[in-house]
Amino acid sequence: MHHIYCPYCEETREEEEYSYTGEAHIERPKDPAAISDEAWADYLFFRSNPRGIHHEMWYHAAGCRRYFNVTRNTQSYQIHETYKMGELPTITAASLDQAAPQGDAS
Amino acid sequence: MSQVNRLATGGRIDRSKPMSFSFNGKTYHGFDGDTLASALLANGVGIVGRSFKYSRARGILGHGAEEPNALMQLHTGNAAVPNPRATQVELFDGLVSGSTNGWPSVEFDLMEWVGKMGGKMMPPGFYYKTFMAPQKMWMTYEKFIRKAAGFGKLSLAPDPDTYDKINAHCDVIVVGAGPAGLTAALEAGRSGKRVIIVDEQNEFGGTLLANNQTVDGVDAAQWAQQATAQLTDMSNVVVMPRTTAFGYYDHNFVCALERRTDHLGPVSTSGSRQRLHRIRAHQVILATGAIERPLVFGNNDLPGIMLANSVSTYINRYAVVPGNRCVVMTTNDSGYQTALDIQAAGRTVVAVVDSRHAPDGRLVQQAKAAGIEIMTGHGVTEAQGSKRVVGAIVAPLDEAGDTLTGPAKTLSCDLIAVAGGWSPVVHLSCHTGSRPVWQEDIAGFVPGPSIQNQHLAGAITGDYKLSQALNAGVQAGAAAVGVESAHVFDCGDESEGAAQALYLIPHTKPVSRAPKQFVDFQNDVTAAGIELAAREGFQSIEHVKRYTAMGFGTDQGKTGNVNGMAIVAKTLNKSIAETGTTIFRPAYTPVTFGALGGRDVGVLLDPARHTAMHPWHVANGAKFENVGQWKRPWYFPQQGETMQQTLNRECLAVRNSVGILDASTLGKIDIQGKDAREFLNRVYTNAWSKLAPGKCRYGLMLKEDGMIFDDGVTACLSDQHFLMTTTSGGAAAVLGWLELWHQTEWPELEVYFTSVTDQWATCSFAGPNSRKVLEKLCTDVDLSAEAMKFMDYREGTVAGIKARIFRISFTGELSFEVNVPADQGHYMWQKLMEAGEEFGITPYGTESMHVLRAEKGFIIAGQDTDGSMTPQDCLMGWAVSKTKSFSFLGERSFSRPDTARADRKQLVGLKPIDPTVVIPEGSQIVMDPNQPIPMDMMGHVTSSYWSECLGHGIAMGTVKGGCDRMGQTVYCPQADGRVLAAQICSPVFYDPKGDHHHD
Amino acid sequence: MTNSTSTQATDIMESPLHNHVAHTNADNAGVVMSEDKFRGHLNLRGNPQDADFMAAVASVLSVPLPTAPNTSARAGDTVAYWLCPNEWLLIVASGTQGQVENALRQAVADKGGNQHIAVTDVSSAQTLVNLSGSGVEQLLQKSTVYDCHEANFPAGKVVQTTFAKTGTTICKLADGSVDLVIRRSFSDYFFLWLQDASEEYGLHIA
Incomplete structure (x- = not known):
């Protein structure tokens, strides 16, 4: 059971209040008519599904009804940060890789 | 006194409270404070069950959660409880218990002979190898195997008890109230933070309750009582005995089962029997202790062979000595304590058999001084006996414990206490994904690194000395609340000799031919079986587990796993660290389904949502249908009517006069803002820029893949104010969908959405007389056909209530919807019924609504569509705008190759050739009924009804390329052999020109 | 009551x-x-960064809208619950919801009239x-x-x-x-x- 910090309610709440709504930062093509079937299919159906750091959207369905972003490790379920819609993550797979040699493994 | 093994003094039982109980039909006696296991042992009961696979006689091995054999059947009738461990059942007066298996009885079990004769023929994988072919016989085999294997039995009657759940939050949870847990909780509690401490036993203290050491000079058990009292006095500490933390989940979420009344009687007389606590903790302290390991030797499962520490616990805590002549088999110093305890209880210690060649710890010296015979460098290779151990065959071992070095001799005994070392209880730490790591110096697995806010204290880390555990608890408690503590306990622990890592004691015969050497008692897994699995190529420990069933089920490998892994490692010539361990899953010990269900049963299983008019529907005999969570009137039968007769009457009333439907359940979303129109343009297929105030429009909502997701009518209340309706089941999903697009892609659009589903009660009345009904109640709106056209919206006063009036139709008839604030919905409904009386106004339910809309070919999103239908597939291209500048949701997908295929399934009308036939919904559609199976499936029937006004059956269905097949005959083969033929036609069966609703 | x-x-x-x-x-x-x-329940949407909007609402309710998450503000029979950064539930005296709704719209309009707001009656x-x-x-x-x-x-x-x-x-x-x-x-x-x-x-x- 996840315990998730809602950046709008500014509190950590139980998973029951939320629903998972898929990968974050998938932008709708600005001019769908202008792109190829392949590019449209990529937008529609293909998601990164990484093992490890994943940026994803959650919906605070039983709370403030805001969507927000979560940086979560899909293997350990550790949540590294949550951030508001429109913001960018400060922690990414790349940033953690860079930090790893100096940092500890915990 | 019939309690032959009960000591006259000592123990934590209350001899002033005698209790009687029954086991397998015989009456026995025990005392308050006993467990069922201690009481059975006190009465000299040896055999408590039969084993799972070989049906061997089994006795009590342990004294707690680790017990693999003594699974009981408790209570009778509807209170029956299958499979609790006798070691965890508190005795109460009148307790009725029995074995879960054994036929005709546990003492004389016919299946044992099958096990003996067939034992060699039942290797691991036996069931896979033997019973899989022919496959169709499996059901027959399984029935026999299940009966033979003997699980406990559930009553088929409803459980008379109630169960509930509660959510708890704390700064620190301490799991286990042994020495480490108690000091951890005391330390954390002193900080004032919120602390919960749970322990599975009725009394806090754990090993302190059966320990003859002292803590800071106080008797251990007495110290435990004092510590518990201190905790109970702290208002910030919640003390929960009889509570098992059975699962440890992500982000420090712990589930614990509290047994509230199990110890009082078979059925609770006050409140819930068990309560599931869902605990969110900032910090978790695991002080779960360790479980003693048995050793693997021939016939090591005979009744009378027990864990040494359990024997000590029975003596010291329950005043029960489970034998008269005892051999202690040990690989470490702790077995000597048991020998001393047995001697102190006045029974004979035949010998301590120690695998080590030169043990010299404090306890060894004490045993020597007490005159106990010690056989160093020896091992018990085999136990003798059939229903009870009668002797131990003992032989000398080499230093490594690998090889026998001399002749064996037999020691006569009726109890073998086995001390094979300790296994930390790492189960909970594994639940969150942490893999245990092998620690050579303690010959055991300890919890590995964890990303949870987790602390460990005591025997779980291999700190087996009492002072170590107490002090580790202090440090863990302090760390969990962010303070420092220098408190150090003194228990007078002295040095212990090193333990030997020994698991399987060699036999004169090879493992494959020696008498059965059990590893996992509950699943009947033997050393030979594990060796065979390894030889057959199962080299991963996970595969060995699944092939042999070692550590399966309720046992979760508590006693057997480490021995099994050691045998695998040895067979593969690897170290235990290399072969590794399987991990443990929740639940640590079994949890009743009742507790998992809690109060979410019966009427509380799922919320039933009611409209404001619900009491009227109930009072007027409605049958209800579930639509999402809503209870909607399905139909309103009158006395003596069949359902079809009701539907015919209801539908004809709408077609000929007037009917009334409660449409309050439709989702309603209030939309305000200057960009509301633009937003609607983007989420609907059609255009909204020019919809004038006072007008309504039907809209189709698509997902980005172009498939229909929801539909409904949206009214323009004023230029920047709209009211959207959705399907009854889709309201929450649609609101979430609108918010998703607004919040993530188009936050610049100035628009707000608010759910008003519950605000408005909606009376929909339809039929040629519907205007006349409304005219009687509403005088401030011109309701004439010219003034209020089809798809118009007006505000007005109806029966004195300010109302929103819509002229929309889902029946094909002249129809109005009156929306009033739900507080007045019941009143409005009654007023409309009164006003309509002279026209025979007829309430109708969802079933008639379905018939009426199907006669008109109107779809129901979710019934005629299934997430794979485009508007074009539903012949609704008319609802798709081709001129909007913004590429609305789903539009781009229309030109995807798959969406644009000509042979897609399309929604068409189906008219049965035999007019009396109603084709079952879901029927498959084929073109050639004589084609051999498998036939080419062309589609299926989505809606099908009897139309009383048309006098024949009608249906809608999807058919590949259906639009180009108008007039063709299709066939619907039925399971009963009938083949129902139908002609493809327009789905609009009734009033194709739409004259009626435009009247 | x-x-x-x-x-x-x-x-x-x-x-x-x-x-x-x-x-x-x-x-x-x-x-x-x-x-x-039968209390009046109004769902209010608006931009808390817009001082005119906040002032207009405060003038009608006699109490400023709460802007800290999970807080409420109370004045007499009126209470405002924070629901999300741009949404509040106003609970007002029974039967006054229509008047309050109109007053809110008027007060916002008086401040310039271009604020993006929504007021929705959810009393029933x-x-x-x-x-x-x-x-x-x-x-x-x-x-x-x-x-x-x-x-x-x-x-x-x-x-x-x-x-x-x-x-x-x-x-x-x-x-x-x-x-x-x-x-x-x-x-x-x-x-x-x-x-x-x-x-x-x-x-x-x-």
């Missing part, structure tokens, strides 16, 4: 919990429920229920995943969360009792749950 200043014809109105009449199933019941029926969509008594804290523990302990949930705090298998908005009051906003269609379920969950404490319907 609020005195009705309304012209509403309450004799033809039914509150969501109207059919659960006053009764007691235990002496000194640990849970006391009372429905504060939900009801306000007060729970008090010694059993309430445990009752809430059984019913909601939110931590309603005093340390985490002081007076004045408001949270939207789950309640059994439905949702609710809970506000802690100064007297230790809680106000719950219950959706109309779930009110029968809410009452069934309440009866069941309060059984061990006793229930009094005021």
Whole structure:
């Protein structure tokens, strides 16, 4: 059971209040008519599904009804940060890789 | 006194409270404070069950959660409880218990002979190898195997008890109230933070309750009582005995089962029997202790062979000595304590058999001084006996414990206490994904690194000395609340000799031919079986587990796993660290389904949502249908009517006069803002820029893949104010969908959405007389056909209530919807019924609504569509705008190759050739009924009804390329052999020109 | 309870919990429920960074809108709950919701009229229920995943969360009792749950 910090309610709440709504930062093509079937299919159906750091959207369905972003490790379920819609993550797979040699493994 | 093994003094039982109980039909006696296991042992009961696979006689091995054999059947009738461990059942007066298996009885079990004769023929994988072919016989085999294997039995009657759940939050949870847990909780509690401490036993203290050491000079058990009292006095500490933390989940979420009344009687007389606590903790302290390991030797499962520490616990805590002549088999110093305890209880210690060649710890010296015979460098290779151990065959071992070095001799005994070392209880730490790591110096697995806010204290880390555990608890408690503590306990622990890592004691015969050497008692897994699995190529420990069933089920490998892994490692010539361990899953010990269900049963299983008019529907005999969570009137039968007769009457009333439907359940979303129109343009297929105030429009909502997701009518209340309706089941999903697009892609659009589903009660009345009904109640709106056209919206006063009036139709008839604030919905409904009386106004339910809309070919999103239908597939291209500048949701997908295929399934009308036939919904559609199976499936029937006004059956269905097949005959083969033929036609069966609703 | 200043014809109105009449199933019941029926409920949307909007609303309500998450503001019969950064629930005296709605729109218009706001009457969509008594804290523990302990949930705090298998908005009051906003269609379920969950404490319907 996840315990998730809602950046709008500014509190950590139980998973029951939320629903998972898929990968974050998938932008709708600005001019769908202008792109190829392949590019449209990529937008529609293909998601990164990484093992490890994943940026994803959650919906605070039983709370403030805001969507927000979560940086979560899909293997350990550790949540590294949550951030508001429109913001960018400060922690990414790349940033953690860079930090790893100096940092500890915990 | 019939309690032959009960000591006259000592123990934590209350001899002033005698209790009687029954086991397998015989009456026995025990005392308050006993467990069922201690009481059975006190009465000299040896055999408590039969084993799972070989049906061997089994006795009590342990004294707690680790017990693999003594699974009981408790209570009778509807209170029956299958499979609790006798070691965890508190005795109460009148307790009725029995074995879960054994036929005709546990003492004389016919299946044992099958096990003996067939034992060699039942290797691991036996069931896979033997019973899989022919496959169709499996059901027959399984029935026999299940009966033979003997699980406990559930009553088929409803459980008379109630169960509930509660959510708890704390700064620190301490799991286990042994020495480490108690000091951890005391330390954390002193900080004032919120602390919960749970322990599975009725009394806090754990090993302190059966320990003859002292803590800071106080008797251990007495110290435990004092510590518990201190905790109970702290208002910030919640003390929960009889509570098992059975699962440890992500982000420090712990589930614990509290047994509230199990110890009082078979059925609770006050409140819930068990309560599931869902605990969110900032910090978790695991002080779960360790479980003693048995050793693997021939016939090591005979009744009378027990864990040494359990024997000590029975003596010291329950005043029960489970034998008269005892051999202690040990690989470490702790077995000597048991020998001393047995001697102190006045029974004979035949010998301590120690695998080590030169043990010299404090306890060894004490045993020597007490005159106990010690056989160093020896091992018990085999136990003798059939229903009870009668002797131990003992032989000398080499230093490594690998090889026998001399002749064996037999020691006569009726109890073998086995001390094979300790296994930390790492189960909970594994639940969150942490893999245990092998620690050579303690010959055991300890919890590995964890990303949870987790602390460990005591025997779980291999700190087996009492002072170590107490002090580790202090440090863990302090760390969990962010303070420092220098408190150090003194228990007078002295040095212990090193333990030997020994698991399987060699036999004169090879493992494959020696008498059965059990590893996992509950699943009947033997050393030979594990060796065979390894030889057959199962080299991963996970595969060995699944092939042999070692550590399966309720046992979760508590006693057997480490021995099994050691045998695998040895067979593969690897170290235990290399072969590794399987991990443990929740639940640590079994949890009743009742507790998992809690109060979410019966009427509380799922919320039933009611409209404001619900009491009227109930009072007027409605049958209800579930639509999402809503209870909607399905139909309103009158006395003596069949359902079809009701539907015919209801539908004809709408077609000929007037009917009334409660449409309050439709989702309603209030939309305000200057960009509301633009937003609607983007989420609907059609255009909204020019919809004038006072007008309504039907809209189709698509997902980005172009498939229909929801539909409904949206009214323009004023230029920047709209009211959207959705399907009854889709309201929450649609609101979430609108918010998703607004919040993530188009936050610049100035628009707000608010759910008003519950605000408005909606009376929909339809039929040629519907205007006349409304005219009687509403005088401030011109309701004439010219003034209020089809798809118009007006505000007005109806029966004195300010109302929103819509002229929309889902029946094909002249129809109005009156929306009033739900507080007045019941009143409005009654007023409309009164006003309509002279026209025979007829309430109708969802079933008639379905018939009426199907006669008109109107779809129901979710019934005629299934997430794979485009508007074009539903012949609704008319609802798709081709001129909007913004590429609305789903539009781009229309030109995807798959969406644009000509042979897609399309929604068409189906008219049965035999007019009396109603084709079952879901029927498959084929073109050639004589084609051999498998036939080419062309589609299926989505809606099908009897139309009383048309006098024949009608249906809608999807058919590949259906639009180009108008007039063709299709066939619907039925399971009963009938083949129902139908002609493809327009789905609009009734009033194709739409004259009626435009009247 | 609020005195009705309304012209509403309450004799033809039914509150969501109207059919659960006053009764007691235990002496000194640990849970006391009372429905504060027919209060005006308005859902308000607007931009809290817009000083004109905030000032306009404050002038109508006689109290500024709360902007800190999970807080409330109270003035007389009026209370405003923070629901999300641009959404509030206003609970006003019975029957005044129409006047307040109009006043809000007018006040915002008077400030310039271009503010993007929404006001929606949801008075019939939900009801306000007060729970008090010694059993309430445990009752809430059984019913909601939110931590309603005093340390985490002081007076004045408001949270939207789950309640059994439905949702609710809970506000802690100064007297230790809680106000719950219950959706109309779930009110029968809410009452069934309440009866069941309060059984061990006793229930009094005021």
